[in-house]
Amino acid sequence: MNQSQEERFERRLALKAHIDMTAExxxxxxxxxxxxxxxxISIVLIAIGSVLLFMNGGSGGIPITEIASSNSPVNSASFNPATAVADLAGAQALGFIFVGLGVLIITPVIRVAMSVLFFFDHGNWLYVAITxxxxxxxxxxIFIVPSFVPRVVTGPTAPG
Amino acid sequence: MSIILTFIAMLLAGIGAGVLGALVGLGGGVVIVPVLTLFFGVPIIYATGASLVSTIATSSSAASAYVKDRITNIRIGMSLEIATTAGAIVGALLSAWLFMNHLTNLIFIIFGIVLIFTIVPSLRKLSIERHPSVAARPDKTTRTFQLYGKYEDQSIQGSDKHVVYFGVRWWLGETIMLFAGIISGLLGIGSGVLKVLGMDWAMKLPIKVTTTTSNFMIGVTAATGSAIYWALGYIQPFIAASTAIGVLIGSFVGSRMLVGMKGESVRVLFLVVLGIVAIEMILRGIGVA
Structure with missing residues (x-):
């Protein structure tokens, strides 16, 4: 590319930058x-769950001492999404905390999904594909990896 | 220590980590993981699990604060997410493999080493921050992947405050992002420093675009790793709840303190403290401490 071609190229990209950034x-x-x-939503659910945990002295028959222990076997692998709604309705502390943490993890996923729709709407096919x-x-x-990884259900032991 | 005191102590540790992280320009993760493991005796996998979900909270809330400045480049961020999310899957699985083979000591050592490498550019940044980087001329990948953008810089003198910029060497940025993703999934941190390196050094993007876009990417990367951590059982509700709330409050407070803070000696002091923490982590991994 010679000098003037390069300048035209740069000017054209600068114009596209303006158009795209305005739309985005x-x-x-x-x-x-x-x-x-x-x-x-997530922080409110987690906070409610934490308060319930102390008020009820545990959750779902598990005493708080076991839940709070650093080496506790109670962790995300023991959470059953099928009973999540019942847990919330029954004011179960762990249900609130896990659903709150779940909402936190899902939040960026929704963001990405919304971006697909946006790029689609603007006919930016390259970015529809990338997104x-x-x-x-x-x-x-979220869905495939869990089917082939072993779960640490028995709780970890402190290293060292 | 009674249970409620433990909860409050972890909450306060989270706040401290969030404030410290925001002040030195790092995420809360690099602070909270050592605090939980070294001071609270939490197993490393529960510490990284709590840290990674906290990272999503801080990234998401910071992103919503940045948006009014219109500096974040979602196109460039998304194009690099291909590598960071793939890397996060590899990193999280690597962490699971190390755990199953009783090699968690290695995670301590890698964490310490990564932390030291994180501090060095942060110290350097203190001196180079004021010099704007030279704008890059567009290359082939600039056009192919639409690596351009525009923002308004209020610090520019004169009537036209708009800055048009081009990103270059997409492949190099992408390669660095793959490593950033692996580190994030392995250690439960946002690995924002590596992300900034990828965009600032490799792709020649302006520093303002780099930091805000890096933050945008951290949430998506951390969500990928967290999903796998979840299935593995790395997320302990009691530790994750107290830490996430704490780090979120801390980073909120810290980012506001940053605006009014002048003395850089404070930041240097914090970075030195982090250096000591890094050495502690390595010693713990070796089995000395």
């Missing part, structure tokens, strides 16, 4: 609201 800023506002809502790859990675981690 509206998307960012929506996404920021979604992220804030996700974090607030779908990222979403696939996330869904792979």
């Amino acid at each position: 800023s509206s998307m960012e506002s929506i996404i920021a609201t979604q992220l804030r809502i996700g974090v607030v 779908l790859i990222v979403l696939t990675d996330l869904l792979f981690a």
Whole structure:
């Protein structure tokens, strides 16, 4: 490329930068609201769960001493999503904490899913594809990986 | 110590980690993992689990604060997420493999080494921060992957405050992001320093774009690792609950303190403390401490 060609190339990209950033800023506002809502819901659920844990002295028949122990066998692998709704309705502390932590993990996933729709809406097919790859990675981690990893259900032992 | 005191102590530790992390420009993760393992005697996998979910909370809330400045480049961030999410899956599985083979001591050692490498650029950044990097000329990947953007910089004198920038060497950025993802999944941290390195040094993006976009990416990377941690049983509800709430409060407070803070000696002091923590982690891994 000679000098003037290079300058034209750069000018054209600068113009595209302006157009794209203007369009994307509206998307960012929506996404920021979604992220804030996700974090607030999650932290409120976790806080409620923590208060319930102390008020009830445990959760679902498990004493608080066992839940609080650093080497506790109670962890995310023992959480059953099938009973999550019943746990919340029954004011079970662990149900609130796990659902709250789950909401926290899902919040960025929703963000990525919303980005797919946005790029689709703007006809940016390259970025529809790129964002779908990222979403696939996330869904792979959430749904596929758990089927082949062993669970640490018995609780870890302190290293060293 | 009674249980409620333990909860409050972990909450306060989270707040401290969040404040410290925000002040030195690192995430809370690099602080909370050593605190939980060295001071609370929490097993390393529960510490990394609690840390990684906390990272999502801070990243998401910071992202919503940054958005009004319109600096974050979601296109560039998303294109690099391909590598960070893939890396996070590898890193989380690697962590599981180390745990199953009773090699968690290695996680301590790697953590300490990564922490030392994290501190060095943070110390350097103190001196180079004021010099704007030279704008890059677009290359082939700039056009192919649409690595361009524009933002308004209020510190620019004159009427036109707009900065148009181009990202270059996408493949190099992507390679660094793969490592950032692996480190994030393995150690339960955001690995923001590596992400910044990838965009700032490799792709020649302006530092403001780099830091905000890195934060955007951290949430998605950490969510990938956390999903696998969840299945593995790395997330202990009591520790994760107290830590997540604490780190979120701490980073909120810390980022506001940062605005009014002038003296850089405070930051240097914190970085030195982190250096000592890094050595402690390595010693613990070797079995000396």
